[in-house]
Amino acid sequence: MSTEIKKTLGINDSLDRKSADFLAAAVARTLSKDFDYMKYRQSLNAMQDLNLDEATTFKSTFATARSMGVTKDSLINSAKQYLSVLMNEKNQFDTALNNQVKERVGAKREEVVKLQQRIEEMKQKIREFEGKISEYQGKIDSADDDVESAKQKIQETKERFETAFQAFVDVINKDVERINQYL
Secondary structure (H helix, E strand, O other), X not given: OHHHHHHHHOOOOOOOHHHHHHHHHHHHHOOOOOOOXXXXXXXXXXXXXXXXXXXXXXXHHHHHHHXXXXXXXXXXXXXXXXXXXXXXXXXXXXXXXXXXXXXXXHHHHHHHHHHHXXXXXXXXXXXXXXXXHHHHHHHHHHHHHHHHHHHHHHHHHHHHHXXXXXXXXXXXXXXXXXXXXXX
């Protein structure tokens, strides 16, 4: 039935088939049994084979429709009803599309925001680690100076001790030498 609707309205195959079939099916669900815009449109299509100008085709088709009790207003109102059906389908499509955008795009955006926050948290931790590394490196650098200072103090203490030790040993050795010499 949707193929007939597309043919009646002159919808060609250059449109998205799925969308065109969906809209044609919506129109088909609301077709009237009475002579209305869609039947008028079918009659217009049949008259085109007679190679009449457009105005004559519209007027001749309407003359036939008028014999069935159709008025210009009833014809326009039925066309507006089909437009209303199509607009309703568009509104539903727009709602579904917006939901898809929220679901797919919104979720991705939320994921991006969360990842950006996570990156910032990690950057903060990196800064904290770099601060600790600098602090520890400062202690290491200071420790090298402290070690060198301690080694120097120990060396000085050793030298003083050895000097004092040598003084004691020298005194005692001299005394032993003198004892051996004088006694």
